[in-house]
Amino acid sequence: MRAQPTPPRKLLFVSRWGEILDIAYAASLEGNQVKMCIEDKDSREIGFGFLKKVRDWKAHIDWADLIIFDYTGYGKECEDLRAQGKLVFGGTEYTDRLELDRDFxxxxxxxxxxxxxxxxxxxxxxxxxxxxxxxxxxxVIKPCGETQDIKQLLFVGSDDEGLDVIRVLKAYEKSWGDEFGTFQLQKKVKGVEIGVSAFFNGTDFLAPINITFEHKKLFPRELGVSTGEMGTSMFWADKSPIFEATLRHFKTSLAKHKFVGHIDLNCIVNGKGIYPLEFTSRFGYPQILIQRSSIVEPIGEMLYKIASGQQFRISVKKGFHVGAFIVVPPFPYNDKKSFELFSKDAVVVVKRNAKEGVHPMHLKNVNNEWLITGNTGIAVLVTGSGLTMKDAQRLMYNRIQNVIINNGYYRTDIGDRWFEDSDKLWSWGLL
Incomplete structure (x- = not known):
């Protein structure tokens, strides 16, 4: 018996900075009616020409079958909407605190x-x-609250006496003063940095689990300033010793607070144990875009099924999946004058119109031309999948060669960490 096609949904995406454009655009191409609201004033041009934009998302609540929030800080709104009977994919006040309040x-x-x-x-x-x-x-210096969104402020010390951390703290004191807010000093340990995550439908985690390896520094071989992220490698797994030892323990708490969304726990692991570092209780970027490229079911319907509490297995590709950002000046810094001088309205050219695996980030669509907008300089994410990590890397970097962006730059080693990290993880019994 053939499965009945799912009806088109009315999806309202509420975005802080427009990072969710690729997912919203993909959902619209699947036949859904999609509206997108971007709250940051400087980012509101993102998505123009790709899909319908709205200024006040609250005016479209009654229209929507599902409301998707793409960032933390919306927990109270999500809870209020759920109490009104609306389907919502997003956080709660509890999961907002897990991410924003490091001490909590x-x-x-x-x-x-x-x-x-x-x-x-x-x-x-x-x-x-x-x-x-x-x-x-x-x-490690870890800013708390809203300051943690400025990724360059996170500093990982290397001196065993802490002298480098002291120098950085003195510099922060001069440049930030009392505006910096609270922060943590966390003891540094050596090991493999790894993320474990899963979608949660209000009562339980959905299989499979997602395992990620982030590349946060601007330059290859982990050199330069911390950017938040330049790319990620990942795979899906039915079981994970790290997940069972950490995130699985939160099932009851997440269900108690009726969380519906995606949650990630970043960890450092070594031969002595698993040490959780921080939560991301929302979509991760570029994580969700790489996930979308490796999920073999319509992303709009998948989000709807999760929000409506359905228990199902997410259909995914086997193997490995990688993604690399192509960015332009002044990334990773916020300098409006430099952005307007070097990058504003620059054209993203994809040779032979081969846009498979090329995901729009801070772009607008004018006369079928992709133009860079916003103010931070993240142009596109390019992804690749394969049965081996090398296969996935080869496909991604072949696709990158088809993308022409004036002044664009990217890392050339996304996924390379796996070859050494996997040996360590196997030897520690964590794969």
């Missing part, structure tokens, strides 16, 4: 009997400097 996230890990790294929260730079002087060690 660490305390929740402890409450769920999950081992954590030693850390301490600070409200002043001088207090933190004195602490390091009294307790010399290698530390």
């Amino acid at each position: 996230g660490q305390s929740e890990l402890k409450r769920h009997k999950i081992k954590t790294l030693p850390y301490k929260e600070f409200f002043s730079f001088q207090e933190a400097i004195q602490y390091i002087q009294q307790h010399p060690n290698a530390y």
Whole structure:
């Protein structure tokens, strides 16, 4: 008996900075009616010409079959909408706190009997400097609250006495003063950085689990400034020892708060254990775009099924999946004058119109030409999949060669970490 085609849905995407354009656009190409609202003023041009844009998302609540929120900070709105009987894909006040309040996230890990790294929260730079002087060690500076969105501020120390961290704290004190807000010093450990994540339908995690390896530095071989992300490699798995030891413990708490969405836990692992670092209780970028390229069912209908509480297995491609951002000046910095001088309205040319695996990021569509807009300089994400990591990399970098962007730059080693990291993970029994 043939499966009945699903009816088109009315999907309302509420975006902080327009990062979700690719997913919204894909959902519209699947036949759904899609509207998209971008709240950041400087980002509102993103998506023009791709799909219908609206200024006030609240005016379209009654129209929507499903409302999708793409970032943290909307937890209260999501809970209120669910209480009104609306289908919502997004966070809760509880999951917002897991990500935005690092101290709360660490305390929740402890409450769920999950081992954590030693850390301490600070409200002043001088207090933190004195602490390091009294307790010399290698530390990581982790901003809390809204400041953590500025990825360049996260600093991973390498000096065993903490002297490099002290120098950075003194620089932050001069440049930020009291506006920096609270931050953590977390003891640094050596190991493999790995993320485990899954979609949650309000009562349970959905299989398969997603395993990711982020590449955060601007240049190859993890050199340069931290960008938040330049690319990611991943695979899907039915089972994961890391997931079972960490995120699985949150099933009851997430169900209690009726969370519907995607949640990721970034960890450092080594031969001595698994150490969770931080939550991302929303879509990750570029994670969700690479996931979308490896999911073999319509993304709009999948989000609808998750939000409506259905229990099902997500259909995905086997093997490995990679994605690399192509960016332009002034990325990763925010400099409006440089952006307008070098990058604003620059054309993204895809040779032979081979746009498969090329995902629009901060773009608008004018007369079927993709033009860069917004203000941060993330042009496109290019993805590739394969049965081996090398196959996935080869396809992605072949696709990148088809993309012409004046002043564009990208990392040439996305996925390379896997070849060494996988040996370590196998030896520690974590794959």
